[in-house]
Amino acid sequence: xxxxxxxxxxxxxxxxxxxxxxxxxxxxxxxxxxxxxxxxxxxxxxxxxxxxxxxxxxxxxxxxxxxxxxxxxxxxxxxxxxxxxxxxxxxxxxxxxxxxxxxxxxxxxxxxxxxxxxxxxxxxxxxxxxxxxxxxxxxxxxxxxxxxxxxxxxxxxxxxxxxxxxxxxxxxxxxxxxxxxxxxxxxxxxxxxxxxxxxxxxxxxxxxxxxxxxxxxxxxxxxxxxxxxxxxxxxxxxxxxxxxxxxxxxxxxxxxxxxxxxxxxxxxxxxxxxxxxxxxxxxxxxxxxxxxxxxxxxxxxxxxxxxxxxxxxxxxxxxxxxxxxxxxxxxxxxxxxxxxxxxxxxxxxxxxxxxxxxxxxxxxxxxxxxxxxxxxxxxxxxxxxxxxxxxxxxxxxxxxxxxxxxxxxxxxxxxxxxxxxxxxxxxxxxxxxxxxxxxxxxxxxxxxxxxxxxxxxxxxxxxxxxxxxxxxxxxxxxxxxxxxxxxxxxxxxxxxxxxxxxxxxxxxxxxxxxxxxxxxxxxxxxxxxxxxxxxxxxxxxxxxxxxxxxxxxxxxxxxxxxxxxxxxxxxxxxxxxxxxxxxxxxxxxxxx
Amino acid sequence: xxxxxxxxxxxxxxxxxxxxxxxxxxxxxxxxxxxxxxxxxxxxxxxxxxxxxxxxxxxxxxxxxxxxxxxxxxxxxxxxxxxxxxxxxxxxxxxxxxxxxxxxxxxxxxxxxxxxxxxxxxxxxxxxxxxxxxxxxxxxxxxxxxxxxxxxxxxxxxxxxxxxxxx
Numbered sequence: 001x002x003x004x005x006x007x008x009x010x011x012x013x014x015x016x017x018x019x020x021x022x023x024x025x026x027x028x029x030x031x032x033x034x035x036x037x038x039x040x041x042x043x044x045x046x047x048x049x050x051x052x053x054x055x056x057x058x059x060x061x062x063x064x065x066x067x068x069x070x071x072x073x074x075x076x077x078x079x080x081x082x083x084x085x086x087x088x089x090x091x092x093x094x095x096x097x098x099x100x101x102x103x104x105x106x107x108x109x110x111x112x113x114x115x116x117x118x119x120x121x122x123x124x125x126x127x128x129x130x131x132x133x134x135x136x137x138x139x140x141x142x143x144x145x146x147x148x149x150x151x152x153x154x155x156x157x158x159x160x161x162x163x164x165x166x167x168x169x170x171x172x173x174x175x176x177x178x179x180x181x182x183x184x185x186x187x188x189x190x191x192x193x194x195x196x197x198x199x200x201x202x203x204x205x206x207x208x209x210x211x212x213x214x215x216x217x218x219x220x221x222x223x224x225x226x227x228x229x230x231x232x233x234x235x236x237x238x239x240x241x242x243x244x245x246x247x248x249x250x251x252x253x254x255x256x257x258x259x260x261x262x263x264x265x266x267x268x269x270x271x272x273x274x275x276x277x278x279x280x281x282x283x284x285x286x287x288x289x290x291x292x293x294x295x296x297x298x299x300x301x302x303x304x305x306x307x308x309x310x311x312x313x314x315x316x317x318x319x320x321x322x323x324x325x326x327x328x329x330x331x332x333x334x335x336x337x338x339x340x341x342x343x344x345x346x347x348x349x350x351x352x353x354x355x356x357x358x359x360x361x362x363x364x365x366x367x368x369x370x371x372x373x374x375x376x377x378x379x380x381x382x383x384x385x386x387x388x389x390x391x392x393x394x395x396x397x398x399x400x401x402x403x404x405x406x407x408x409x410x411x412x413x414x415x416x417x418x419x420x421x422x423x424x425x426x427x428x429x430x431x432x433x434x435x436x437x438x439x440x441x442x443x444x445x446x447x448x449x450x451x452x453x454x455x456x457x458x459x460x461x462x463x464x465x466x467x468x469x470x471x472x473x474x475x476x477x478x479x480x481x482x483x484x485x486x487x488x489x490x491x492x493x494x495x496x497x498x499x500x501x502x503x504x505x506x507x508x509x510x511x512x513x514x515x516x517x518x519x520x521x522x523x524x525x526x527x528x529x530x531x532x533x534x535x536x537x538x539x540x541x542x543x544x545x546x547x548x549x550x551x552x553x554x555x556x557x558x559x560x561x562x563x564x565x566x567x568x569x570x571x572x573x574x575x576x577x578x579x580x581x582x583x584x585x586x587x588x589x590x591x592x
Numbered sequence: 593x594x595x596x597x598x599x600x601x602x603x604x605x606x607x608x609x610x611x612x613x614x615x616x617x618x619x620x621x622x623x624x625x626x627x628x629x630x631x632x633x634x635x636x637x638x639x640x641x642x643x644x645x646x647x648x649x650x651x652x653x654x655x656x657x658x659x660x661x662x663x664x665x666x667x668x669x670x671x672x673x674x675x676x677x678x679x680x681x682x683x684x685x686x687x688x689x690x691x692x693x694x695x696x697x698x699x700x701x702x703x704x705x706x707x708x709x710x711x712x713x714x715x716x717x718x719x720x721x722x723x724x725x726x727x728x729x730x731x732x733x734x735x736x737x738x739x740x741x742x743x744x745x746x747x748x749x750x751x752x753x754x755x756x757x758x759x
Contacts, residue, residue, distance in 0.1 A: 014713055582732045
């Protein structure tokens, strides 16, 4: 009897996993003796979705890029006839434990702790989670350990908050634990708002119980009886899987009045975000749970003292909680064996942008950026040049390829001016304009500023206006100094992380790519040929077939040429709308 | 999920617990497609929160709408990965295809277009979400195909409804 498992995370579903699963389920119905069909979360290889795995005993074979037709072929030849379709295998492990497949490299350098179950178990089945040792850590925490011992164990592991700031988790727990009760809260920040980060979504969709178990352990450690998961509304699948997990956990007595007979009571509610980036900031998140406008509050008092509803609160992010069960089961020592001296353990990175293998990779802290991009990520798309990585989302910065030896940990990354952030790593190639990237992030933070602090509300808008001008080719020499001054003021005079870090993308790109700013301002050129106002659209005579489509699309009649003859764009008339570029079927139009 | 419950039911269950304003607004929006004035008055009356404060919360969050939305809500991702993979071209294509700007609704009430900061499917960039369905690896041409497909399905549905004799 074989087990067919289809990857049904958001990434798999948007690549067409539902149709594949439906087809396989229909086939399995006609051959009930041959196989059953199940689902799993994201294994991280988003670039090869949809994924289908065939399991039999210890043998695992994963096929990538499966459509309903290939699914049928896999069913016929592999499931029924026992033949492995070698050419489509991306990863497999044979009966002797030997691994092979075209995507071996992606997994080889990883060490999966947070993602231990993602892509392996059915996230909607608590039994499958238990079968991998799930809720053993909770049993241990409740029945064999005192709250002090739990905190000590987490401290010893060296785990630091994975939401971005890297505050030692054990220490944070000890603060909340030392506060007087009886009312305290455990909050899980699942408001993953950084553009380019999707590890929390993947964990919630692929292994929701691990997060829940981490929260329950925390509740015991700090003496809390109520918890909240604040999840953004843009993740409907994650919310649904969390709800299924909560109900199953209640049914099995992992949540409720007397958990596992220990006398400890704890339950969790899901709060759905309403679309505000600033709610990822913890005090704003509390305000949002309380039903208010999600605006940050002054700290201190810190949440451990006065958090949600002004009661002692421990707030960690999804990835942090997902580490906890592993640490308790395997011991703090085993966890601390990974990573660097000050940044222990592993970190999940969301590789995206111009990288060949975009997806989720969990690697030990201390891996050089270049290895992440090239060994794990497979290098740059279309063989272009590696220019930079953008880390930490809108609060982060751009690290140039020349600093590719920088290791990913909580000390080395901030030294470059960027931040670790939640682990989004957007890879940029030589066609990406760094001024434009800075403008893009400022556009984002400016729109998401809650408006409480003047410098953040208005300062970011002024910076954005300047950057927009520069990308339009209307930059002035004094703009660079103005940007620096504004950046310093905004950082100084903002209450929360959003304002304090909003200038980072501008400052890091000015630090490492000043020549691009200068080219825009003085030469009115965009070296990456990305800023549309500063490039000319040109037709390649060798490729143009004279189909006349571009001339028909052009709103200003800048394109001339007879049918079946090479066309020409008049740069003096062209308004640089880019319609010709997106309409050409022959790739004959390029930016120069 | 709070938002799956019909408006009345949710309100009926409202037990005066603090912090329920946002779930109430979410259920109202799910029920009406937007938050009409009478819902604001109703929620203010039930919770005792001043109408002005309810309005303040509504306008703070991107999710809430004070105007009706189209039947199909398009959310084009403009996150970093999608941005560098050409999401601007997708938005141009959608605007051109539907004849609306971002934030607008087509005259027939079929489509509303929004942008969203990140949908978390970065490796499939550029991405858009139509209602609750995510589409990845898009090009201007494939976006037009998807929109035309929805429109055709709607027209077919309308024609069938029209052909059926009304009782």
